[in-house]
Amino acid sequence: MKAKICLVEDDLDLLEALTATLDVEGIDYIAFDSAAEALTILERVPVDLVVSDINMPNMDGFQFLAAVRKQHPGLPVMLMTAYGQISQAVSALQNGAADYLVKPFNATHFIEAIGRYTNKSTPAVVNGPIAADAASKRTFELAARVAKTDSTVLISGESGTGKEVLARYIHEQSPRKSGPFVAINCAAIPENMLEAILFGYEKGAFTGAMNSMPGKFEQAEGGTLLLDEITEMDLGLQSKLLRVLQEREVERLGSRKTIKLDVRVVATTNRDLKKSVAAGSFREDLFYRLSVFPVHWLPLRERRGDILPLAKHLLGMHSSKMKLNGVQFSEAARSALQAYNWPGNIREMDNIIQRALIMQQNGLISSADLCLDSMTSSFVSDDHTVAELDDNAGYEDNFDETRGEGPDLGQEVRQREYQVILETLRNESGRRNRVAEKLGISPRTLRYKIAKMRESGIDIDACLAAG
C-alpha cells in the first residue's frame, strides 16, 4: 500500500517546495493551506501521516492536532515549528504529536522524518537501538533470534522501557523486514472504534462509515502488526482477536468476505498479564496464543549501564532536531543522570533531556537543568497554589501586557527569561508576589509566564525542589 501524507502549511512557497519534494520521491499526498479544510477532507480520504505547520491563522497546528486526535485516533501527526520556538516542539509532543520538525529543514531531513512513520523498512531509532548494559544486549540477542521465526511475541515491561523499539527491532531483523510494520496502540483508541480499526470495515457498516477501510491487519500484510498495550482490549474483542490469530484470516465489519492474512503479531503490555488472566480481565487462551515467545524488558534502573549511553544518544538526537548542536552534559549532570531511579524509564529521560535543552546555558546542561530531584508537586508557594497556576485558560486571549512577546522572541531570550524567573522563584522561596515585585512585572504577568513555562514542558515544582 502506498503511503499517503496529509500536508498542511499556510506558507504557500513552503507548501509548494514540500509537495515538490514529495513528488520527486513518489510519495502520495494531499496538501492544504488551511487546517479546517484538511480536517474536512480527512473525513473522506484515509492517510498514513499528517504533517502540519503550527502557526496558522484561524485553526492553528495545536487545535488541528487536537481535532485529528479526536476524529482519527491513532493517526500520527508531525508538527512543523519555526527555529527559535523549541518550547513549541516540546508542547507538540506533550499534546500528542508523534514528532516535530524544526524549520528550516532540507529535503532529505523531511523525507527521513516522514519515512519513520510511513516507510515500512525504516528503523524507529536512527543507527539502531542502544544496548550497552549486558542485560539489554541479551534481550536484543534473544529478540534477533526470535525474529527469524514467525512466532508471535509478547513483550512485557514498565511503561517507557522501549517495548515498541524492541518490536520494531524484531521486525527489522525478520525475513519480513521489507514488508510493512504497522503499530496500533489499543489504549489510545476508543473502545467502540478499536474493532473497526483493527479489522477494517465496509461502507455503511456503521453510522459514519462513509467509505470502506482496510483494517490494521490487512495493512500489515506481509509484515508485522504491533498490538501495543493489548491488555486494554475488552473481553469481547479479545475473543475476536483470538479467532483471527487462529484462523489467520479476517472479515471486515459489514462484510462476509474472508481475507487471508500473512501477518506476524507482536503484542506489548505494561501489566503482569498472568495477573490479568487470574483477575478475569484477560482471556487465558489469548494469553497462551500471544505468549508463544515472551520477552521481558527490565526497567532502566535495573540496567544502569544503558543510562549514560541512552542520555548521550537522546541529547544528540534532540539537539540536532532543535538545531542546538554541541550541547553537552556537565560532569555533575552525568552523575545525577546515573544516580536517578528513572520511574518513567527512557520516555522520562527523553522528556527530561528535551526540557534540559530549553533550560541550558552556553551549551552545557547542568544538574539543575535536569530538574531530577522531585517529580511531585510538593512545592506550593505561600501566596498561590499550584492549582491556580493551572487555571490559566484564556489568559492569552485577554491579556495585553505580554502581547507581541510570544512567538517572535528569540529562543535564547526566552530561555534566559525562564531561567531568571526560576532563579527568582528559588531566591524568594516561591513567594510569587515578591518575585513579581523583584522582576518589575505584575503578579498576573508572572502567572501568565509561569503558565507558559509549564505549557512548554517545564516542571516548575520539580525545578524548584531541585534548586
Ligand SMILES: Nc1ncnc2c1ncn2[C@@H]1O[C@H](COP(=O)(O)OP(=O)(O)OP(=O)(O)O)[C@@H](O)[C@H]1O
Ligand atoms: N534502546 C533504545 N535506544 C534508543 N532509544 C530508545 C531505546 N529504548 C527506548 N527508546 C526511546 O524511548 C522512548 C520510549 O520507547 P518505547 O515507546 O519503545 O517504550 P514503550 O515501552 O513502548 O512505552 P509505553 O509503554 O509507554 O508505550 C522512545 O522515544 C524510544 O525511541
